[in-house]
Amino acid sequence: MRESEQVTPGALAGHIRDTSARGIAVAMTDLIRSGELAPGSALPTVRALAGELAVSPSTVAEAWAVLRRHRMIATLGRRGTVVSGPPSVPHPVRFERVGDFGGRLTLDLAVAAPDPALLPGLTDALLAGARTPRLNDYSRTAITDGLLDAVRATWPFTPEAWTAVGGGYEGVQLLCQALIVPGDRVMVEDPTAARLLDILEALDAQVLPIDCDAEGPRPEALARALDQRPALFLHQSRAQVPCGWTLSERRAKDLAVLLEAAPNVTVVEDDGIGPLTAEPAASIGTHLPRRTALVRSYSKAYGPDLRLGVVGGPAELVERARVLRTFGSGWTSRILQDALAHLLTDPATGRRVEEAARRYRERRTALAERLAGHGVPTHNEDGLMLWVPVADETSALVTLAARGVTVSPGSRFCVSYARPHIRVATSRLSDDPAILDDTAELLALAASAADHLR
Incomplete structure (x- = not known):
């Protein structure tokens, strides 16, 4: 079969011996892997192939869903369904960097990573971790006693596990994988973190965007989405990416009232910045602890090489996540867990993290004030970035790239992209006022660049 060839139902059916959904998917996979079905080949309609195989259209549709999930076929509107190529893993396209500046990059404002100069030292922490009880014991430890003692008092509600x-x-x-099946509807803030959208896309979830304001997701938007019977509400509780708001106690209570009337909806709260935030976040888990799991990351405050987060929530849900991990690593290193426990309880480290939070706040605020002086408003109250409105996203990116500066396109963070933005990382900004002035001036220029530059 040649590329772009229209494959007839009869020709395809001749290669399919097992007419179950699984059998159809296996036969198709073999044809695509071998090259007999070349990329670009147009496939027959579901109904036409089902008629040739004498099976129901839902059987073929189920097989097509498997092939689509593994990126072997794609539906292209009027062109119908075509072969994409051999199976591949889902690609986190939003999170991956776009553009190669060929070594001309002079200022990276795309990655909102911690400043290495503001991170605590790890030597004493790793030595403490190496003294963890049951070192090199092959039994799985969900969470060490030391780490649990260090985090328990900081949790906004009392988890079962x-x-x-x-x-x-x-x-x-892990929580999303444990909770949803392909096609499930998931409510998520709009805009939200690009990684969250990538995760949901890889799981073939249908995203229901929830409008937000300065206090968090808007109750009326959540109420409308609940009418569509979602399985999950995934949101960020503080220093929200990319808008920088923190969930208020009033808003958490209002959302919990709505969610209480929808017992099939589980809540997953993502706290991606942990101790670096200016304010403690309210939690829906305070009101619905048996249906809420909170995920808190410690990488930005204590070091990305620790690669550590903690999940606290309902026992059944945490157990599902634990079971999924048994297919891979099984558990998180006890050495790293107790190293984090040392950092969380060491007074000197605590002071250093507080100082880092102050410095990050000053950098973000300094750039925001300068942008406001150029007539470019931003509203981030916390976090390591600014959500900057622009006249045209592409023009802004081109304007900055031409001057060796990279930022993140705002469209990566959006489900429904109403007004163009760019996301500007502020965590590694220079503290030099002159450099900040120049940076703000350049960003303001990019923000006003019109789409005639395309």
Whole structure:
């Protein structure tokens, strides 16, 4: 079969011996892997192939869903369904960097990573971790006693169960994987973290965008989405990416009232910045502890090489996440867990984290004030970034790239992209006022760049 060839139902049916959904998917996978179905080949309609195989259209549709999930086929509107190529893993396209500046990059404002100069030292912490009880014991430890003691008092509600994970996003991914099946509807803030959208896309979830304001997700938007019978509400509780708001206690209570009337909806709260936030976040878990799991990351405050997060929530849900991990690593290193426990309880480290939070706040505020002076308003109250409105996203990116500066396109963070933005990382900004002045001036220029530059 040649590329772009229209494959007839009869020709395809001749290669399919097992007409179950699984059998159809297996036969198709073999044809695509071998090259007999080349990329671009147009496939027959579900109904036409079902008629040739004498099976129901739902059987073929189920097989097509498996092939689509593994990126072997794609539906292209009027062109119908075509072959994409051999199976591949889902690609986190939003999170991955776009553009290669060929070494001309002079200022990276795309990655909202911690400043290494503001991170605490790890030597004493790792030595403490190496003294963890049951060192090199092969039994799985969901969370060490030391780490549990260090985090328990900081949790906004009392979970039934806990587990340590390899970072906040791994915790979110495990919970989503444990909770939803392909096609499930998931409510999520709009805009939200690009990684969260990538996770939901990889799981074939249908995203229901929830409008937000300065206090968090808007109750009326959540109420409308609940009418569509979602399975999950995934939101960030503080220093929200990319808008920088923190959930208020009043808003958490209002949302909990609505969610209480929807017993099939589970809540996953993502706290990606932990101790670096200016304010403690309210939690829906305070009101619905048996249906809420909170994932808290410690990487930005204590070091990305620790790769540590903690999940606290309902016992059944945490157990599902633990079971999924048994297919891979099984548990998080006890050495790293107790190293984090040392950092969380060491007074000197606590003071250093407080100082880092202050410095990050000053950098974000300094740039925001300068942008406001150029007529570019931003509203981030916390976090390591600014959500900057622009006249045209593409023009802003081109204007900055031409001057060796990279930022993140705002469209990556949005489900429904109403007004163009760019996301500007502020965590590694220079503290030099002159450099900040120049940076703000350049960003303001990019913000006003019109779409005639395309």
